Amino acid sequence: MRGPSRRPLVALWVLCAALLSGCSLGAEDPTPLPAPSTSAPPAPAAPPTTPAPCDNALASYAPDGALPAPDALPPGSTMAKIRSRGRLVAGVSADTYLLGSRNPLTGAVEGFDIDFVKALAKAILGDENRYQLKVITAAQRIPSLRNGDVDVVARNMTITCDRWTQIAFSTEYYRSGQKILVRRGSRATSLADLGGQRVCAPRGTSSMETLVRRAPQAVAVGADSHTGCLVLFQQGAVDAITGDDTVLAGLAAQDPYAVVPDQAAFTDEPYGLGFNPAAVDLVRFANARLAQMRADGEWTTLYNRWLRAPLGPAPTPPRAVYGRTR
Amino acid sequence: MSQPAPASPATLPAPPATPGAAVTHAADQTRPGGSTPASLDQVGAVELAPSRTARQLRWLSLGVVATGLIVGVVGALLLSYLALSLHRAEADTAQLLRVQRLQTDLLGADANATNAFLVGGQPAGQQAAYDRALTETGALVAEAARAQPADAAALAALNQQVLAYATVIEQARANNRQGFPVGAQYLRNASAQLRAGALPLLDNLVAANEARAAAEMNVLPGWGLVAVAVLGLAVVVTVHVWVSRRFRRRVNPGLAAAALLLLALVVAATIALTQLVGGVQAIRDGAFAQVNAGADARIEASNAKSNESLTLIARGSGQAFETAWAASATAVTSDLEQLATGPELQDRWDAYAAVHTRIRQQDDGGGWDTAVATATGTGANSANSAFTAFDTALAEDLASAHARTGTALAGQQPGLVVGALLSLLAGVGAALLGRRGVGARLREYR
Numbered sequence: 191m192r193g194p195s196r197r198p199l200v201a202l203w204v205l206c207a208a209l210l211s212g213c214s215l216g217a218e219d220p221t222p223l224p225a226p227s228t229s230a231p232p233a234p235a236a237p238p239t240t241p242a243p244c245d246n247a248l249a250s251y252a253p254d255g256a257l258p259a260p261d262a263l264p265p266g267s268t269m270a271k272i273r274s275r276g277r278l279v280a281g282v283s284a285d286t287y288l289l290g291s292r293n294p295l296t297g298a299v300e301g302f303d304i305d306f307v308k309a310l311a312k313a314i315l316g317d318e319n320r321y322q323l324k325v326i327t328a329a330q331r332i333p334s335l336r337n338g339d340v341d342v343v344a345r346n347m348t349i350t351c352d353r354w355t356q357i358a359f360s361t362e363y364y365r366s367g368q369k370i371l372v373r374r375g376s377r378a379t380s381l382a383d384l385g386g387q388r389v390c391a392p393r394g395t396s397s398m399e400t401l402v403r404r405a406p407q408a409v410a411v412g413a414d415s416h417t418g419c420l421v422l423f424q425q426g427a428v429d430a431i432t433g434d435d436t437v438l439a440g441l442a443a444q445d446p447y448a449v450v451p452d453q454a455a456f457t458d459e460p461y462g463l464g465f466n467p468a469a470v471d472l473v474r475f476a477n478a479r480l481a482q483m484r485a486d487g488e489w490t491t492l493y494n495r496w497l498r499a500p501l502g503p504a505p506t507p508p509r510a511v512y513g514r515t516r
Numbered sequence: 517m518s519q520p521a522p523a524s525p526a527t528l529p530a531p532p533a534t535p536g537a538a539v540t541h542a543a544d545q546t547r548p549g550g551s552t553p554a555s556l557d558q559v560g561a562v563e564l565a566p567s568r569t570a571r572q573l574r575w576l577s578l579g580v581v582a583t584g585l586i587v588g589v590v591g592a593l594l595l596s597y598l599a600l601s602l603h604r605a606e607a608d609t610a611q612l613l614r615v616q617r618l619q620t621d622l623l624g625a626d627a628n629a630t631n632a633f634l635v636g637g638q639p640a641g642q643q644a645a646y647d648r649a650l651t652e653t654g655a656l657v658a659e660a661a662r663a664q665p666a667d668a669a670a671l672a673a674l675n676q677q678v679l680a681y682a683t684v685i686e687q688a689r690a691n692n693r694q695g696f697p698v699g700a701q702y703l704r705n706a707s708a709q710l711r712a713g714a715l716p717l718l719d720n721l722v723a724a725n726e727a728r729a730a731a732e733m734n735v736l737p738g739w740g741l742v743a744v745a746v747l748g749l750a751v752v753v754t755v756h757v758w759v760s761r762r763f764r765r766r767v768n769p770g771l772a773a774a775a776l777l778l779l780a781l782v783v784a785a786t787i788a789l790t791q792l793v794g795g796v797q798a799i800r801d802g803a804f805a806q807v808n809a810g811a812d813a814r815i816e817a818s819n820a821k822s823n824e825s826l827t828l829i830a831r832g833s834g835q836a837f838e839t840a841w842a843a844s845a846t847a848v849t850s851d852l853e854q855l856a857t858g859p860e861l862q863d864r865w866d867a868y869a870a871v872h873t874r875i876r877q878q879d880d881g882g883g884w885d886t887a888v889a890t891a892t893g894t895g896a897n898s899a900n901s902a903f904t905a906f907d908t909a910l911a912e913d914l915a916s917a918h919a920r921t922g923t924a925l926a927g928q929q930p931g932l933v934v935g936a937l938l939s940l941l942a943g944v945g946a947a948l949l950g951r952r953g954v955g956a957r958l959r960e961y962r
Contacts, residue, residue: 218728224717284700444691
């Protein structure tokens with residue numbers, strides 16, 4: 191052979207081109223996708239703790255005589271401090287329809303619970319609108335009271351002996367009971383009928399504790415709130431929701447496919463306003479206000495405004511029980 | 517190289533035109549009776565082994581030609597590659613801007629959706645802004661997928677996330693419209709899903725395109741040309757030394773000219789590449805860094821604005837969102853320092869941050885409604901107007917930094933194309949000159 195034929199030249203071209211394109215002229219590395227979020231299955235509630243025993247959880251502090259006028263509050267009292275601050279700070283729910291929820295049309299948080307905040311604000315400050323709401327989850331109720339973020343919690347909170355060890359309660363202002371909400375067409379009428387089904391309740395609530403204790407064969411699914419449970423229900427992630435009849439009535443009112451079947455409540459849920467355990471004077475003051483509301487028909491007015499349509503005519507207001515001493 | 521092919525066409529000056537396979541034979545036969553070189557007395561070595569020397573010369577000629585061609589071709593390829601690479605860096609920067617705009621749009625849409633919820637009712641203005649942002653998002657996703665196929669999978673996943681987000685927002689809106697508080701829960705879920713699902717994808721897209729653009733702005737491969745040219749020069753010089761020793765002539769004009777040409781190529785390429793390195797580095801540290809800083813500032817700013825609304829929606833339990841706001845604000849300030857466009861932008865950001873501080877004071881002081889009015893209003897002292905003033909100015913700066921990056925990158929490319937042509941010419945020239953130089957000695961065998 192003589193001299194370079196064309197072939198080696200072509201080969202050279204190809205080699206160089208291949209080498210260079212090998213560097214980075216070829217296809218780019220595809221943009222990586224984030225690792226799929228290994229979303230852990232909804233954490234089941236902590237096993238129920240043994241409830242602290244006490245003789246009568248409903249017993250609260252008796253009022254100190256008649257309710258003082260807003261401009262005659264005892265000096266140095268918790269009420270006087272709230273008055274000098276200029277507003278009552280309350281921890282509430284903004285998504286529990288009928289009890290405490292934000293009205294999307296007006297932006298205002300309103301409901302049965304909120305009206306008790308207003309009643310207390312009026313008694314302390316003389317103006318039912320001098321209050322500030324802090325929207326909290328069920329699990330934040332006790333911490334926010336203990337660290338002083340709020341003066342009062344009005345968020346469908348059940349009075350229990352266990353909670354009395356951490357916070358103080360007013361007298362009972364409503365008697366609710368735990369029930370179940372199911373999909374239209376379901377035959378279940380009690381927790382016992384929900385074996386193997388996914389049942390939702392908010393984390394850190396007595397509803398969740400009761401669910402885990404009474405229906406260990408059901409799959410407990412936690413959410414931040416009952417409204418969170420309703421979203422899971424509407425998305426088909428849970429089959430049922432358990433909670434207080436007031437709350438469930440609010441949920442069923444938002445979804446035509448959700449029903450609260452006729453059933454006997456399987457727990458008693460006495461609602462109380464929550465306070466910091468040190469603010470005994472404020473608890474006594476609130477109890478005096480509640481006594482006033484029971485007596486003058488204001489309680490019934492509030493019930494009728496919010497709960498009569500879904501739950502029927504007003505019962506007699508829960509009886510106040512006193513007798514707690516420090 | 518050893519092709520016992522039938523007499524290959526005379527691509528080389530091969531004086532005793534004998535096929536390679538038969539060289540020895542033919543040479544042996546022709547030597548005695550063959551033409552004895554006239555300068556026999558001078559060229560003793562040739563007389564001793566003329567056929568061997570001729571063969572060596574032919575191989576040397578081949579080697580010199582190959583060397584020249586390799587230098588020319590490799591040089592042209594390398595410089596074309598550099599030009600292409602800078603062109604792609606330009607495209608990567610445009611893509612970077614696109615995905616950053618996607619991120620800003622989505623965060624803005626979310627801020628508008630949450631703001632609309634804050635105001636109550638369904639304010640038309642915020643609704644329109646939300647719709648606009650989502651429409652642009654759809655167009656941008658399609659455009660970005662066309663521009664960079666490597667992003668297609670991530671963009672497809674992003675598209676799914678945006679669709680899911682928009683669906684949940686619609687559910688929130690429908691429930692809101694009926695006065696159901698579950699709408700607020702859908703809104704929170706949508707916001708959380710956007711942050712957990714879509715934003716990580718966008719972070720990946722930003723990171724990948726930043727890395728691509730930075731990788732393409734790499735001049736290092738260009739030094740391969742200098743290396744190859746130096747090697748070529750070494751080969752030609754070695755051949756020249758061999759030839760001048762064998763033929764006892766000091767200078768072989770052809771080979772010397774080839775060597776000089778290659779030397780010139782080495783010198784010119786070194787100078788040009790040094791300049792190119794400086795130029796590209798200036799782009800990376802200048803306009804390109806500003807594009808990154810500006811885009812990041814914009815993302816962080818819209819994130820902050822969105823968190824401002826979420827803090828208000830949480831109504832007293834929004835400390836986590838306020839902490840996120842503060843983190844974003846710090847990032848914006850440090851990005852603006854990097855952007856180095858003068859104090860005007862920072863002033864505008866500070867103006868918005870001052871409104872934000874006022875909102876926090878109002879909210880923490882119990883004036884939630886006043887705070888919401890400040891946050892969602894459109895008046896002179898509202899967070900919206902202060903934020904828009906900042907965002908518009910930043911968007912302009914960002915666009916100009918992007919344009920400067922593109923222009924600067926494009927400015928380097930013509931030089932590289934000319935360089936590629938010149939090195940090809942230099943290589944071919946060296947090959948021809950070298951062949952001529954060796955050929956002059958070979959001719960002495962005719």
